[in-house]
Amino acid sequence: MSANQDGxxxxxxxxxxxxxxxxTACDHIDLDIARGEIHALLGENGAGKSTLVKMLFGSLEPNAGEIFWNGQAVRISSPGxxxxxxIGMVFQHFSLFxxxxxxxxxxxxxxxxxxISSIAAKARALSFSYGLPLDPE
Structure with a gap:
């Protein structure tokens, strides 16, 4: 995959x-991800993987550095x-009620x-498209 059409x-x-x-949990991390790419984030326990993704998702504020989304500098101050x-995130350990x-x-x-009925219908269709058995209700 390559960068967007504008580079x-x-x-x-x-x-x-x-x-x-x-x-220092993350020390001057540089990362480039082009549209459509899939990356694996690998490392030992305590290597800073969760800290990095939490900064990208707005759960943690970085002490230094910049994040660019579609070429624009952004400040991701919250998951909202x-x-x-x-930007969506699926954490390694997530909580359900x-x-x-x-x-x-x-x-x-x-x-x-x-x-809820609309959400259930979408979840059912999505899970079916992936061949996953899910009863959202």
Whole structure:
């Protein structure tokens, strides 16, 4: 895959750094991702993988560095800002409310007020397209 038609990458990270006290979790990370690319983030426990993705999703503020989305410098100050940009995240350890249906759990992450029946229908269709057995209700 290559950069967008105008030469920009979908996501660029330059010098992203996160420090917790005396621990530097991410030290001047550079990353380029073109539209349509899939990347794996690999490393030992404590290498900073989760810290990096949390900065990209707005759950953590970097101490230094820049994030560019479609060639524009952005400040991702919250997961809501990330979602508006079109950045989604599936964390390694996620939490569901076991008393709720799959559709109700999905609804908790949406801001548009979609009816549960609509969310369930979309989830059912998507899971079917991937060959996954999911009853969202």
């Amino acid at each position: 920009t990458n979908l996501l660029e990270v330059r010098g992203l750094t996160k420090i917790f006290g005396t621990l 800002v990330a979602k508006k940009l079109g 076991e008393a709720l249906t799959a559709a109700e759990n999905i609804a908790l992450s949406l801001d548009d007020g979609s009816p």
